[in-house]
Amino acid sequence: MKLIERYLNTHHLFHKPHKWFLAFLVSPIHALEMHYKKKYHISFRHAKKLFFFDMLLLFSTIFLFAGTLFWHFYDRTVLELVSVDIAAQETRIQSGSHTTYTISFANNSDMILTNAHIAVSLPDGFILDTAQLDTRFSAEQQLFTLQDVLPGSSGNMQIAGWFYAIPNKENTITATLSYKQEGRKQTEVKARHALAILRDSVLRTSVSVSDTLLGSGTTPIEIHIENTGDQPLQAIQLPFFQTDGLQIQQTETDYGSASEYIWAIPELAPNNTATLRGKLVSTLNPSITQIDTALTPEVFIAHTYIPQQTVPLNFTVLHPGITVQPAWQNAVPHLLPKEKPVLDVSITNTGNTPLSQITLHLPLQDESIDVVQFVQENSGILTRNQAFIVNSTHNAALSTLAPGKTTTLSFTIPIRANPKGSHNALQLQPKVEGVVAILPTTRFSATKDATLKTIGSTMVLSADVRYFTKEGDQLGRGPLPPKIGKETKYWGSIRITNGGNTVNDVRFTAKLPPYVHWPGRVSVSKGEQVIYNTKNNTISWQYSGLAPREFATIHMQLGLTPNESLRGLTPILIKDIQITATDTHTKQPLLTTHIPIDTSLNQDPIGKKRGTIVQ
Template identity: 20%
Template sequence: MKFDTQKMNMYGKRGIIALGIILFAIGAYYFYLGVTSGGVNIEISTVAEAEVGVPLDINLSIRNESNSTLKDVKVSLDIPNGAIVVGAREGQIIETRSVNDIRPSSSYEERFQMIFTEGREEGEKLTARVSYTPESIGARFEKETEKEIPAVKEGLTLEAEVSETIFPGEEFEVILKYKNTAQAVFESAELELDYPKTVTITKTDPSPIGKEKRLWNIGDIEEGSEGEIVINATTLGESGTLVINASLNAVFLGKSFTVQNKKIEIAIAPSPLSLKVTANEDPNYIAKPGDMIRYTLSYENNTRQDFEDIVIQAKLGGEMFEFGTMANVPSFNNFTKTTLWNKGSNPELEMVGAGAKGTLTFDIKLKSDYPIKRLSDKNFVLDIEAKIESPTTTEGVAAGKTVGIANLETKVMGQINVDALGLFRDAGNGVINNGPLPPQVGKATEFTIHWVLKNYGTDVNEVEVSAELENGVVFGKEIKVSDGRLEFGGEDGKIVWKIPRVNATRGVISSPLEAVFQIRVTPRPEHLGTAMPMLSMTIVKATDSFTNLTITNFDQGMTTMLTDDPTIKAEEGTVIQ
């Protein structure tokens, strides 16, 4: 056998190169594993339990156990809701920092300071990451670690003492007690109160800031200190539940945070003198422009004692009222929009006996048109705030008089209008309609139909405009649709314009919506000497988003007597031979 020495040498060299590549790949693979998996370790260390308002030290330790220097190292810490990190910007959710290169077999530690602004019983999970580029590879890697904090203790407590049940008009007391249980000072603390407009603050200790009586300046709350704020108030709310929300705020790193919330619920018992208001004898009445509304005020003595010198008043609010049409009232104050009944106007109010009841009524008309001046003028309502009171009080009630309250809000439904116009000459839309005019028997004449849509008072959804083509009329083509889509039904001759939503005041403040399409009209012998019907009544239907009612409107059917086309004479609409 004869050997080719040159070939043997060539194959030997190739084998050595291949073996070298394989060994390099294996080495690189194990190096990669060393760098990306077990080669870099990170760990979070902190105290077992955090406390609101107390800076929490979070240490992130990085150990490089690989054989390569870690370059361009970045460490980051997720910032949970209800927490801030010293040095982070307002609203920041991740704090990221660049650190020095970490050489092989060396460690680095980065310290974060986190302050929780609210407590949580379920604890909090801390998440940290380190990203780096190994010097010998050039690719970028990232590792993540987590640590659970079992709980975040409340550092500042807020408790409320209040009566469980009160009567309308009765004075009640709320005592708000706060205490600092943390090992920190809560700086520039404030108490903020949110309560309905039916509540009147009569006295407080200490005094609040400003005329609205909603904010109290407490100042720094030192470690272990406590205090209280006493508030006296009355309410003219209806029977039900009075809700008052108290918030305790403190400043951390120059910014104020809410550290405690307290929801206070007080039951308002039905008044001994009850009052109810209805509109047109329907508790769920929905009004429309031009309505005449009869309001009924029904009162009743729910006790076994008599009430003397009854006074009943009703205050009206709403832009849709036509106040000049008020009827069946003894007097009306046009400045305060209030009417009043007493024993002078109604002798039966001198005394309302035990268990007695009665009614008062008055009428008022609504405006025929919506008072729209701005794009935001929509969702009109009619408000009635009624009150009954007597100087007679019941035993055990800490009030100077007996008061009953009744409020009624009536929504005014929207209105959508469609105007159907027919034109022969329509140069404004670049349309040239062909065919004879006046229309002739057996010959086709083209016309354009315009549907113009205007919407008043409320936003509407699922708008549908429709009409049917009359005999001898066929659909030509769509010319313009400003919104939605135009559909032609084919054999039934029905044309439908569908629009998902139309905002209030469209076509009143802004330009109206419009759909334009072409039809072809071919008169028959029976149409001779008359105006030929072209289009049935145009109907618009929509869902009122404010009242959830279906509202409809229409425009009359259309003939070849094109009253909307100023270029057409009346006789040109009559079909000729």
């Protein structure tokens, strides 16, 4: 056999022992083969001997096969004779209710089970009742420790607590019995699973709201959350509608606080009810005539929020038909400081019913607008939240608007001499509100954006090198001050901060002097990894783009090994530092550079005190 001839030698014994050992195992077969070739091959006078030889090989093969099957299927465990079970005492469980599980076990074998434990795998939302814990149970490990289980013996234990989970969803609770047969070292494990589907919840939610909505308008809404359980509930939250076009605003609550997106209740005592009142604001597509949505409260248990019983809500949607259309007179692609462009806002009744009590809201939060001058040049009133309001008191055409009719209001928009803030465009969003006769208590609204491009962006580049952190932790390695012929490792930091507009194709480049080594230790906050070019000692990094006011950081290790020519100097560690990008609004390239950074450690007072000049 070629396997024997090739691998059963001294060379493979030391260099490829696994192949040598395989050749050694099959060497008896090879020996028999060679014996056969020498004495019996093409020798018919030995046919009788060959027959017995073949039969011997056949029976040997059968014996080996039978032995292999026996070894494979032989089970020395007593798993089939040991049982473990877990079941809830309650037939109907609510999320948040007190629940007790009974765990039972039995040893029907003739072996003593030693080192026996029962581990319980509980859902994250199961809060143990410490007052009812079994003395054999470790709450930290969720483990029951048992005494030796004698043949024919059995037992049970209980675990109780408050069970929080998503209602009507399967939850798995597992009891795992592990033990060793007396006199054996092998651990045997048997598990049993219990499925729990919680029906309803102790946290009840009810909603009072009209089942008819305007496609664009507001409707009063009232939400009640009640704790029907026997324990206080901590950190309850109710996320508002996930449906596009529906928002709850102008909220008032007797428990907790509410924002535009969520109602948060720090704690709700047993049998107490929290109430929220607000306005349901709808801005829906005209093609939508029916909305099926829901509200789902969540309770904070075991470091996570667990959704509770969902309250479905079904609305019929009406569309009275009103549009607001802003348009700039003498529209230009950009605005300049001190300009006074005029914005025309047209309000049209596109429905088939008259509209009344029409009010126009023009938010003026954009810091590019000179609000004081705006109020002087336009008719209306300014609210505390910087919204300019015009109604029938200021313009008689807003008292009633017949179907198919349009009225237009014009506003002079003074631009500040020095606009500030993070806005890279002047964006105004006129909003019109009105009342429909069939729903006199419900207001509806429509909004439309008017946007003009303004100022381009800038890129700010900062760089420094440190040996110690601000807190005094050592970042660098090697002698400080640096010494001739010995390597000192510093950490360099680059911060790239974008201005008011989005920029694309952000590229950072720098160069290392020949006496600076690149260890390769680097971290970036975003974008690709830093690339080091060994041919010209340059480092580079790029990123697809940065949003307004977004920043990126690059941290890199730099190794300095000064030569005699650098004695008494503070050598440059990194130079030719620059950042390039393209402003996506102005389509103009941006370039920012930075002075070289040396070992002066100006931002590292601890390292600076230790020494910066090469010795």
